[in-house]
Amino acid sequence: MKFGILISEGPYTHQASDTAYHFVKSALEAGHEVPRVFFYHDGVNVGTRLSVPPQDERNIQQQWSALAKDHGVDLVICIAAAQRRGMLDANEAERQGKDADNIAEGFRISGLGQLIEMGIETDRLMTFGD
Amino acid sequence: MEDDVKKFLYVNRKAPYGTIYALEALEVVLIGAAFDQDVSLAFLDDGVFQLTKSQDTKEIGVKNFSPTFRALGDYEVTKLYVEKESLDERGLTADDLQEIMWEDEDDDWAEKPSIRIVSRAEMADVFADQDVILSF
Numbered sequence: 015m016k017f018g019i020l021i022s023e024g025p026y027t028h029q030a031s032d033t034a035y036h037f038v039k040s041a042l043e044a045g046h047e048v049p050r051v052f053f054y055h056d057g058v059n060v061g062t063r064l065s066v067p068p069q070d071e072r073n074i075q076q077q078w079s080a081l082a083k084d085h086g087v088d089l090v091i092c093i094a095a096a097q098r099r100g101m102l103d104a105n106e107a108e109r110q111g112k113d114a115d116n117i118a119e120g121f122r123i124s125g126l127g128q129l130i131e132m133g134i135e136t137d138r139l140m141t142f143g144d
Numbered sequence: 145m146e147d148d149v150k151k152f153l154y155v156n157r158k159a160p161y162g163t164i165y166a167l168e169a170l171e172v173v174l175i176g177a178a179f180d181q182d183v184s185l186a187f188l189d190d191g192v193f194q195l196t197k198s199q200d201t202k203e204i205g206v207k208n209f210s211p212t213f214r215a216l217g218d219y220e221v222t223k224l225y226v227e228k229e230s231l232d233e234r235g236l237t238a239d240d241l242q243e244i245m246w247e248d249e250d251d252d253w254a255e256k257p258s259i260r261i262v263s264r265a266e267m268a269d270v271f272a273d274q275d276v277i278l279s280f
Contacts, residue, residue, distance in 0.1 A: 020278065022280075054168065054172075055164065055165065055168055094168075094171060095168060098164075125175065126171065126172050126175040126176070127175055127178070127179070129172065129176075129278075130152075130172075130175065130176040130179045130181070131179070133150065133152060133275075133276040133278070134148070134150055134179065134181065134276075139276050139277070139278070141277075141278065141279055143279070
């Protein structure tokens with residue numbers, strides 16, 4: 015089966031992104047397809063490469079980046095939600111005149127159309143939030 | 145082409161202010177309208193407050209986005225299901241909600257109401273009929 019994943023809560027405060035990660039990992043191992051994960055609301059904060067959690071804790075961003083690298087999962091951060099919350103890629107940082115960007119490897123910033131497209135093109139859309 | 149059309153339901157469960165879910169849900173609806181899918185919105189729990197009229201957010205310094213609901217008809221989003229029990233539980237009636245109309249081009253552009261007040265049981269049927277459900 016082809017799953018689309020929507021993550022709508024931020025990392026560490028909420029378990030949603032952890033649960034989504036475990037679901038996606040298990041689904042891929044079971045032979046399902048997960049072409050895309052879409053990060054919305056505070057979920058966009060999962061994609062910052064500047065988080066530095068304590069060493070004895072999981073690094074949520076790095077878990078996702080590894081999943082993207084190993085399985086080609088398309089990790090899409092909503093641009094409108096990202097801009098509100100200070101998440102910028104290099105292009106956006108330049109366009110908005112900001113002095114830094116913070117998007118982690120394997121993530122990309124794009125529009126909400128990618129969420130709708132995911133709903134159209136997958137068999138099931140799963141939301142991980144509150 | 146008809147096979148490519150899916151039924152999308154956007155579920156609104158939260159109050160319009162206090163958290164950003166309602167506003168960002170509406171942003172998804174507006175973008176999604178460009179994809180020519182069969183779109184419905186559901187309002188239940190505190191989500192019914194999103195449709196109340198005379199919202200005034202001046203004192204909390206947050207943008208009042210409620211007028212946008214009246215523009216949904218222009219985006220061909222014409223099915224707004226509101227759960228009656230959620231209204232009742234909050235002391236609200238249909239009169240407390242904005243008038244949201246759409247023009248039916250198949251009926252000589254007659255103005256029709258977009259808000260459909262349904263029972264909890266009917267809302268369950270609306271949910272069961274969908275292909276994609278996005279909950280906010």
